[in-house]
Amino acid sequence: MDSFLPCLATLAAKSISKLIRLSGAGMASNLPGKIANAICPNTLPYFAKQLTRGCLAVSGTNGKSTTSGLLASILAQAGYQVIHNRQGANLIAGITAAFTEAANLNGSLKGNFGLLEVDEAALPLLTKTVDCQNILVTNLYRDQLDRYGELDKTAKLIAQGIAQKQSNAILNADDPNVCNLSCPATKIFYGLNNSSLNYDTTSPVSTVNDLSNTEISYCPHCGNEIYYGSSKTLSGNWSCLSCNYKRPDLDFYASNIKLFSEHSTFVLNDKHGSASITLPLPGLFNVYNATAAGAAASHLGVNLNTIKTGLEKYETLFGRSEKVHINDRLVVIQLIKNPAGASKSLASLTNSKCAKVVIAINDNLADGRDISWLWDANFEALANIDTSFIVSGQRAQDMAVRLKYAGIKSTQIVCIPSISLALKEALEETPVKSTLWLLPTYTALLEIQRILKQYKD
Amino acid sequence: MKLHICHLYARLLNIYGDRGNIIALTQRASWRGIEVEVRAPGLAENLDPSWADIYFVGGGQDKQQIMIAEDLQRHADNLKIAANDGAVMLAVCGGYQLFGHYYKPHQGSELKGISLMDAYTVAGDRRMIGNVTVELPDKSTLVGFENHSGKTFLGKGLSPLGKVLKGNGNNGEDAFEGAHYKNIYGTYLHGSLLPKNPHFADQLITEALTRRYGAVKLEPLDDEIESKAHDKARLLKA
Numbered sequence: 001m002d003s004f005l006p007c008l009a010t011l012a013a014k015s016i017s018k019l020i021r022l023s024g025a026g027m028a029s030n031l032p033g034k035i036a037n038a039i040c041p042n043t044l045p046y047f048a049k050q051l052t053r054g055c056l057a058v059s060g061t062n063g064k065s066t067t068s069g070l071l072a073s074i075l076a077q078a079g080y081q082v083i084h085n086r087q088g089a090n091l092i093a094g095i096t097a098a099f100t101e102a103a104n105l106n107g108s109l110k111g112n113f114g115l116l117e118v119d120e121a122a123l124p125l126l127t128k129t130v131d132c133q134n135i136l137v138t139n140l141y142r143d144q145l146d147r148y149g150e151l152d153k154t155a156k157l158i159a160q161g162i163a164q165k166q167s168n169a170i171l172n173a174d175d176p177n178v179c180n181l182s183c184p185a186t187k188i189f190y191g192l193n194n195s196s197l198n199y200d201t202t203s204p205v206s207t208v209n210d211l212s213n214t215e216i217s218y219c220p221h222c223g224n225e226i227y228y229g230s231s232k233t234l235s236g237n238w239s240c241l242s243c244n245y246k247r248p249d250l251d252f253y254a255s256n257i258k259l260f261s262e263h264s265t266f267v268l269n270d271k272h273g274s275a276s277i278t279l280p281l282p283g284l285f286n287v288y289n290a291t292a293a294g295a296a297a298s299h300l301g302v303n304l305n306t307i308k309t310g311l312e313k314y315e316t317l318f319g320r321s322e323k324v325h326i327n328d329r330l331v332v333i334q335l336i337k338n339p340a341g342a343s344k345s346l347a348s349l350t351n352s353k354c355a356k357v358v359i360a361i362n363d364n365l366a367d368g369r370d371i372s373w374l375w376d377a378n379f380e381a382l383a384n385i386d387t388s389f390i391v392s393g394q395r396a397q398d399m400a401v402r403l404k405y406a407g408i409k410s411t412q413i414v415c416i417p418s419i420s421l422a423l424k425e426a427l428e429e430t431p432v433k434s435t436l437w438l439l440p441t442y443t444a445l446l447e448i449q450r451i452l453k454q455y456k457d
Numbered sequence: 458m459k460l461h462i463c464h465l466y467a468r469l470l471n472i473y474g475d476r477g478n479i480i481a482l483t484q485r486a487s488w489r490g491i492e493v494e495v496r497a498p499g500l501a502e503n504l505d506p507s508w509a510d511i512y513f514v515g516g517g518q519d520k521q522q523i524m525i526a527e528d529l530q531r532h533a534d535n536l537k538i539a540a541n542d543g544a545v546m547l548a549v550c551g552g553y554q555l556f557g558h559y560y561k562p563h564q565g566s567e568l569k570g571i572s573l574m575d576a577y578t579v580a581g582d583r584r585m586i587g588n589v590t591v592e593l594p595d596k597s598t599l600v601g602f603e604n605h606s607g608k609t610f611l612g613k614g615l616s617p618l619g620k621v622l623k624g625n626g627n628n629g630e631d632a633f634e635g636a637h638y639k640n641i642y643g644t645y646l647h648g649s650l651l652p653k654n655p656h657f658a659d660q661l662i663t664e665a666l667t668r669r670y671g672a673v674k675l676e677p678l679d680d681e682i683e684s685k686a687h688d689k690a691r692l693l694k695a
Contacts, residue, residue, distance in 0.1 A: 142472065150472070150518045150519070151518060152518060152519065152520065218469070218518075218520065218521060223520040223521060223523070223524050224500075224524075225468060225469070363693075369586075369587065369588075369602075370473065370586075370602045370604060370647075370648070371602075371648070372473045372474030372477065372602060372647045372648045372649055373473075373474060374474065374477075375474030375475075375476055375477030375480065375649045375652070376471070376474050376476055376477075395689070397682070397685045397686035397688075397689040397690075398653065398686045398689070398690070400682045400685070400686065401652050401653055401682055401683055401686045402477075402652070404682050404683075405477070405480050405481060405484050405652055406480075407484075410679070410681075410682055413682065415682075415685070
């Protein structure tokens with residue numbers, strides 16, 4: 001392919017990116033990619049062809065960013081030069097921008113492996129032009145249904161993305177809808193082996209089944225409800241009682257899982273052996289993310305020792321269980337965007353010591369314009385926390401109603417729609433050396449990121 | 458006093474915060490000292506038509522919708538008896554469609570409803586997604602969010618729930634939303650509907666308790682938080 005247009009596109013993208021940074025308008029994650037694609041629609045395939053060690057896409061509703069972050073950390077240990085859209089800009093423009101960012105002006109690429117976090121609907125668009133040898137799917141929850149219609153449609157988009165270039169699929173076996181994705185090439189299944197799950201009794205943490213009130217799985221074959229083993233234990237080992245569809249055998253799995261308030265420990269097992277892991281992230285959902293990353297790395301040929309090092313050295317992404325220190329206060333930031341993820345975050349919050357909570361709900365397109373999911377998330381978990389809650393963002397008023405009906409007293413609910421004012425008030429009211437929790441939707445998170453930067457500087 | 462709520466197919470039709478409607482009814486009754494019991498019969502389970510004061514049915518995904526459509530036929534007679542006896546019923550989105558005569562998809566066979574209301578639904582070409590404001594006959598408003606491609610049309614004798622001030626409503630053509638017959642209400646509005654439309658939630662509770670206990674006047678509640686969410690939603694773009 002002629003390199004003139006891709007080079008020009010790269011130059012334009014890099015210049016815009018620099019301008020955006022200089023102007024302080026925020027992270028340049030999408031616009032440079034849009035401009036590059038406008039100049040040369042072939043920018044993305046042009047660069048992707050140069051990836052000598054191949055390309056892996058991570059898709060699914062929850063955990064894409066953390067899973068690909070963990071995998072990037074492992075692959076760095078394994079000597080890969082990874083190109084990764086780590087800012088979570090997971091549409092075609094954002095992915096293109098990650099490549100122009102990593103390209104030289106002569107059109108060569110500073111990297112040999114593409115690790116691409118991809119929005120579910122963008123996956124078929126990506127694989128139309130880019131040959132992703134492997135595609136990892138984290139899970140399929142209800143998320144932003146106003147955008148895609150419904151879950152079955154999302155599953156179809158992902159299956160189409162997998163089929164187009166006959167990619168291998170690395171699939172979460174504990175999610176019946178992910179298992180059911182058709183894949184003409186190799187399927188690798190990962191999951192949790194629940195036979196020996198222990199909880200640290202000093203900090204009891206939620207199990208998958210705590211979500212059973214709000215997040216129910218249906219059998220992708222016959223439509224009936226899926227059974228997840230006994231209600232007392234964590235279990236990804238599901239089966240359909242009506243049609244005998246059940247979880248496939250696992251190629252890669254986590255066992256001996258122990259969850260603590262700040263971290264978790266578990267054993268990862270592949271067909272060669274096992275390794276004990278101490279993951280610097282709380283919550284069962286992060287055990288899943290780590291298992292997914294481990295399964296993908298193992299499939300690429302990375303050994304368990306290297307996987308262990310990569311996972312243990314992982315540094316948190318912004319807004320995914322991230323912790324920052326501001327004015328001698330600990331600020332924990334956890335993105336919330338759908339019922340399943342939000343309920344898990346709320347469970348971690350109730351298990352930790354926190355002095356103050358801000359919940360910031362926006363309803364822009366990237367957040368999902370339909371906020372009815374707030375009613376499917378378990379905010380009732382907050383009812384026994386003795387603090388006041390600041391609700392903020394474009395839909396602060398709706399969040400206030402949700403908290404009131406979750407059993408929180410009206411006097412404990414403070415409505416400050418401006419996110420910057422809400423943060424200011426929350427930081428003032430958080431005592432020194434105490435913890436402030438922030439639970440924002442996606443665009444609220446971007447706003448928080450800009451505001452907190454001013455506090456840090 | 459005790460309020461009996463029957464949440465039909467709670468585990469299969471639960472996609473757009475339907476649970477919020479049950480939470481709103483439950484809380485608004487309990488804040489007034491009224492005891493509440495919720496039952497949630499699922500597929501193949503039986504339904505006692507004399508038990509419930511309020512029936513609620515929500516929306517689901519296509520596959521679940523088809524499953525319950527068939528099962529719902531078992532309850533058609535009982536629900537008609539209850540409806541004629543003045544039981545309160547609220548059906549949202551998919552549930553609303555099934556309260557009519559049928560849903561006709563682009564391809565494949567018709568999904569039969571239970572004809573509680575003289576309405577029918579046909580598959581449309583575009584999805585109607587966005588914020589909605591509806592004006593009720595008493596000039597109060599309902600706010601919510603719609604997400605449907607089915608277009609619902611009402612028979613001559615059936616009143617709509619209200620006029621569309623913003624959004625699409627029943628079919629995006631006649632500027633009406635929902636349907637109202639006896640104490641049965643059908644609507645496309647979720648969001649959830651009842652928490653930020655407390656006057657409507659109270660209307661349902663009042664009608665339900667009046668049927669069982671004779672004229673009931675509910676104690677007023679402090680609805681400042683709900684009113685603010687309602688007013689904010691009225692200002693949103695469709």
